[in-house]
Amino acid sequence: xxxxxxxxxxxxxxxxxxxxxxxxxxxxxxxxxxxxxxxxxxxxxxxxxxxxxxxxxxxxxxxxxxxxxxxxxxxxxxxxxxxxxxxxxxxxxxxxxxxxxxxxxxxxxxxxxxxxxxxxxxxxxxxxxxxxxxxxxxxxxxxxxxxxxxxxxxxxxxxxxxxxxxxxxxxxxxxxxxxxxxxxxxxxxxxxxxxxxxxxxxxxxxxxxxxxxxxxxxxxxxxxxxxxxxxxxxxxxxxxxxxxxxxxxxxxxxxxxxxxxxxxxxxxxxxxxxxxxxxxxxxxxxxxxxxxxxxxxxxxxxxxxxxxxxxxxxxxxxxxxxxxxxxxxxxxxxxxxxxxxxxxxxxxxxxxxxxxxxxxxxxxxxxxxxxxxxxxxxxxxxxxxxxxxxxxxxxxxxxxxxxxxxxxxxxxx
Amino acid sequence: xxxxxxxxxxxxxxxxxxxxxxxxxxxxxxxxxxxxxxxxxxxxxxxxxxxxxxxxxxxxxxxxxxxxxxxxxxxxxxxxxxxxxxxxxxxxxxxxxxxxxxxxxxxxxxxxxxxxxxxxxxxxxxxxxxxxxxxxxxxxxxxxxxxxx
Numbered sequence: 115x116x117x118x119x120x121x122x123x124x125x126x127x128x129x130x131x132x133x134x135x136x137x138x139x140x141x142x143x144x145x146x147x148x149x150x151x152x153x154x155x156x157x158x159x160x161x162x163x164x165x166x167x168x169x170x171x172x173x174x175x176x177x178x179x180x181x182x183x184x185x186x187x188x189x190x191x192x193x194x195x196x197x198x199x200x201x202x203x204x205x206x207x208x209x210x211x212x213x214x215x216x217x218x219x220x221x222x223x224x225x226x227x228x229x230x231x232x233x234x235x236x237x238x239x240x241x242x243x244x245x246x247x248x249x250x251x252x253x254x255x256x257x258x259x260x261x262x263x264x265x266x267x268x269x270x271x272x273x274x275x276x277x278x279x280x281x282x283x284x285x286x287x288x289x290x291x292x293x294x295x296x297x298x299x300x301x302x303x304x305x306x307x308x309x310x311x312x313x314x315x316x317x318x319x320x321x322x323x324x325x326x327x328x329x330x331x332x333x334x335x336x337x338x339x340x341x342x343x344x345x346x347x348x349x350x351x352x353x354x355x356x357x358x359x360x361x362x363x364x365x366x367x368x369x370x371x372x373x374x375x376x377x378x379x380x381x382x383x384x385x386x387x388x389x390x391x392x393x394x395x396x397x398x399x400x401x402x403x404x405x406x407x408x409x410x411x412x413x414x415x416x417x418x419x420x421x422x423x424x425x426x427x428x429x430x431x432x433x434x435x436x437x438x439x440x441x442x443x444x445x446x447x448x449x450x451x452x453x454x455x456x457x458x459x460x461x462x463x464x465x466x467x468x469x470x471x472x473x474x475x476x477x478x479x480x481x482x483x484x485x486x487x488x489x490x491x492x493x494x495x496x497x498x499x500x501x502x503x504x505x506x507x508x509x510x511x512x513x514x515x516x517x518x519x520x521x522x523x524x525x526x527x
Numbered sequence: 528x529x530x531x532x533x534x535x536x537x538x539x540x541x542x543x544x545x546x547x548x549x550x551x552x553x554x555x556x557x558x559x560x561x562x563x564x565x566x567x568x569x570x571x572x573x574x575x576x577x578x579x580x581x582x583x584x585x586x587x588x589x590x591x592x593x594x595x596x597x598x599x600x601x602x603x604x605x606x607x608x609x610x611x612x613x614x615x616x617x618x619x620x621x622x623x624x625x626x627x628x629x630x631x632x633x634x635x636x637x638x639x640x641x642x643x644x645x646x647x648x649x650x651x652x653x654x655x656x657x658x659x660x661x662x663x664x665x666x667x668x669x670x671x672x673x674x675x676x
Contacts, residue, residue, distance in 0.1 A: 160616050160620040164627070171624070216548075462651075512604075515596050
């Protein structure tokens with residue numbers, strides 16, 4: 115700190131140097147004209163600026179230099195309103211801590227305490243909303259990394275296989291439940307409660323079996339038959355869209371639906387004709403040939419069943435090739451049936467990594483701020499502690515500052 | 528540090544306490560911040576339907592953010608009323624922060640500009656993009672076309 119004495123010295127030096135007489139005396143200035151706590155806090159904030167600049171800068175560069183398309187907010191359950199709400203909450207908390215400082219400077223400890231408490235509450239609200247937002251992502255299988263993350267970045271055979279396995283597990287689960295209930299008996303032999311349970315399990319089994327046949331199983335058949343990579347990808351994107359619809363695929367899937375539905379009718383007619391032809395053939399004499407014929411009939415029936423499932427379960431839910439506006443979000447199998455099937459979100463993993471890293475580090479800073487508020491609330495917030503409040507306030511404003519940039523970047527871009 | 532005594536008459540009397548700032552200033556800044564947040568929200572959500580291009584809304588939102596940051600730094604963090612030491616800390620860190628981002632651009636930000644078609648085939652994107660991807664501008668162009676329907 116600069117004393118009156120130092121100032122006089124400086125002036126004297128200046129004067130004497132200016133007149134060319136005497137010698138120049140170097141004066142030792144011991145520190146910045148602010149108290150040590152504030153110097154330390156500003157040095158800390160300088161490192162924090164660079165820390166968040168690195169994180170935000172990396173995000174900007176990755177997001178705008180991305181290969182392909184970055185997930186839209188609604189693709190990954192980002193709700194703009196809550197981002198704006200949290201921004202407002204942080205602004206309010208910045209004002210309340212500034213007012214706490216003003217009251218403390220005026221030596222009004224009680225008022226300062228109230229404003230500080232309000233700041234603490236607002237900080238908690240922010241973290242609460244953040245937790246709710248994280249929860250909605252976790253519930254939909256959006257995690258920063260596997261094995262919990264259900265995000266797939268490519269529409270390829272591995273994606274289809276993952277969906278197939280997940281649905282098969284579900285199907286098998288209810289099939290086993292049915293077998294366990296029966297214990298070798300028939301449905302009619304079960305008592306009333308067991309019967310109800312069995313029927314419920316059967317309904318579930320049939321639901322998942324239909325999804326399994328109409329979705330991944332049919333898609334895998336298509337991929338095996340058609341070698342055109344573009345058509346294969348169309349089929350996989352259609353499956354991914356049914357599981358978890360992304361609005362950017364609306365028109366592509368509707369186009370594909372038109373094309374496939376034409377061939378589905380034809381396929382069904384052919385399969386039915388085949389079945390009729392098989393039925394009309396005379397029963398051959400040898401047992402071997404008889405078995406072959408019954409196998410063919412079963413195969414033809416199964417094919418018809420799977421084509422029908424494709425028509426009704428896969429495409430039928432929204433009527434016959436309706437416009438894209440009818441197949442909006444929340445209509446995917448994951449949401450309709452509370453399933454956790456793998457989702458195709460191009461660049462979803464990169465999105466999740468950056469989102470959770472940025473918001474996570476910010477949330478940790480908020481948490482540290484809240485701890486500081488709690489500690490401050492235990493002391494008397496009068497003029498003597500104004501310096502302390504000022505330093506905590508500076509930190510808190512910085513936390514607010516970071517969010518001011520994160521909000522548009524993460525929610526609105 | 529001799530700026531106090533020598534060439535800073537404006538700040539000559541604010542040794543380590545700031546001049547008293549009225550509460551009205553804070554309330555005004557609070558209102559301004561709220562209005563600016565609303566502006567970002569409107570630009571982000573309705574900018575495209577108002578006929579602005581994606582890039583224009585991005586620039587507008589970042590400008591709003593910078594304005595908000597300026598208000599918080601100057602008013603709430605009292606930097607407006609601080610002595611000249613403020614430059615010693617803020618200018619070097621800001622330069623480092625900005626240069627850090629700039630230095631990432633050629634290596635990371637523009638990496639897709641040199642992607643071969645082979646590499647594009649393995650990129651996390653659907654084939655629409657691969658077909659459109661004229662190197663340098665492919666990715667950013669598709670960005671502006673999609674997302675936010």
